[in-house]
Amino acid sequence: MKRVLLLLATVAIAVPLLGLGVVFALSEARLRDFTRDTVFEQPVEMDAGTIERGRHIARTRGCLGCHGQQLEGKDFGDQWDWPERAVAPNLATYARDHDVATIEAAIRQGIGANGKALTSMPSFNFARMTDQDLLALIAFLKSAPVVEIELPQPKLGWAVRWAFTNGEERHMAEWVDAVPTLRVDAKAEPQRARGEYLAMTMCNECHGLDLRGLSIFPPPTPDLAMVAAIDREEFERLIKTGVGLGGRKLQLMSLVAPDRFPELTDEEVDDLHVFLS
Template identity: 55%
Template sequence: MKIIASQSGRFLYAILAVPVLVALGFLAVFVLSERELRSVQLPPPFEMPPVVDKATVERGRHLARTRGCLGCHGQQLQGVDFSEEWLGMGTTIAPNLALFAKQYEPAVLEAAIRHGIGHDGKALWSMPSYNFKHLTDKDTVALIAFLQSAPVIEQNLPKPRFSWSLRWTIATGAEPHMVDLVAEVPALRLSEGDDPQLARGEYFAMTSCNECHGFDLRGSWQYGMTTPDLAIVAAYSLDDFRRLLREGIAIGNRDNLRLMSVVARGRFAELSDEEITDLYAFLSSLAHEPVPANVSWRPDP
């Protein structure tokens, strides 16, 4: 009987130990993922000028439209819940930017926009800050000024939450956070001393097109999505390229480019002729440049 009782006791302890071990496992994943998200260094505080003019706010509105802020955060910056589109990631929220800009200092907004660091000092995950790394101070001021000026449209949004599977990939280093991705964006190759048109075109491309086409604009294949090398623009005439950007229609009257057609009509339709010409000149020049190897956005097959 003692033997049976001893065996029963060990069996009971084993049963009780299972939920404890599972809880400890979840706790470890949470702690490790939080440690990873908090292992970032805040940039120097960004300072806004005390007064901005209407032209600056209008420039900010143009940036918000052409760089995709309205596409993710809503046409009135009211915030959007992407949880159903990004299944398995948890509760993924693009916050109410008009409200956010009134709740937090410009330094907090700049840290999120250009560095991928949230208001709580932790690395962001879904905000494409790599797209804004090279945004100039002047344009950053304009964008923040526009966000601050926008009326707040009330929107009931759930609190963002990472799924456990996403926390696992962050904790193990399998999924980089936004600060890591920002660090991977290459430097601009051109400066004010170079061809002004090419420099303006590179600036636009590296603050817009690199969101989808790889941080170096030479194409990307990851997460089951492939986007082309933008050197392909050399195959377009300027008129065809203008039509692609403003109408989402490619050579051969192809209007089913999926995301590109949506982005063109929603963002790029507002581009000026000068912006399109600058972008065309720069992207066409990529055909003469080698494609960088060993980059994370074009992993080896």
Template identity: 30%
Template structure:
């Protein structure tokens, strides 16, 4: 039994190491640069509303967001120009590849970068987000530990935590849109809903959250069936206030504080799209 267990553990580590160590060739896409206060503020809003701070902290300096002996220790990078940050060592195009493809410098796969949420981001939105990071205050902070644990590796190998290497899930030949006009439409609602897929799944029907500790609740079904007790007004109100129509609080890990930064147009479009599923 000890021998079989040793072989099993060794196989899990070899397979996971091979997949995590894989490199990808991604053709960089030119990213527009923005300097106006309005565009920098929009980049900041995108950073906040798309949940970047959940892994990279509110100031972009990075933080440890999973620390579990079984799942592993996973930390977001310092995205500032401070000591320990990556900003000075990356071009805008390399940052865009990291955001949308989950691929870092020299083509290496990034660990637990949820790029499936951001693979459809337009060039303009990515450009504004990166421009905001360039203007943000530098923070001196060294990179936290990135060390997938035994259970995290096993779940990754059997397909339960695909986000551990999101680069495996993405079409790296995709042509990115230059921009997409914010409108209350199904197209724009689907664009906004991509932010929700990391926790609620690609079909948005909820279930266990990838890589989450066992004490975390499952993500809820946010399709039309799962939101049957909401109206557009109460849905938007819940996102804004963190309270459901019955008065109960929306608790962690639902990042309603980040989503509250979405505009009225984004939330109305998101509601319209979710109701179409």
């Protein structure tokens, strides 16, 4: 009888452990299931103009909002528990510790330095970023002072691993592949093309890959076709303050806009408004 009970106890312990092992192995395989683009190899120019352009991109694309105002990194803790523990790394340190190809893969391809697909970094927002802007961004990150803070290790929980295993969730390298290409002819419509580029490297993080409101992350966001109903002055107030028509404070936009978009130039606001309209 004791042997039977011991056997049952062993089975009761072994089966769940085996199941967890299978989920872990399958999820790890999914995180390595992608095709990497050609290795990016271009020199980074560290002149003042390039670094300033990179700072502008970092601010308007939300790098400082997620990675800290001094690029020191951020523990999202209870703010966002989807991956169980989301931790944005120290970008000044990351840029110094890795070569351009590795940084580019993380930013535009959704691939981490460990060779696995990322799960929290919104690389789809940068998938259409030009080489020139990417290099300027890297120059800024490499030039930024390193501010050290203590950060925990990120953690991918079992629920998320199961979601990857059964196909409910996509990793960032897959989302990158789903981003539409830029469509506006830059020669025929240069202003609309500039606006499309801004929208597809700023707005699709929250408003969906095609800007029509099908956001990857909650909460739901509006279809940006609604900008056609907003004049230029109202649009600038909305995008720079997060305050909508009638003085209504928009929940998500009021958090994102003041940190990123007051940096936009008048020309950038014009271009963005023309395209979204």
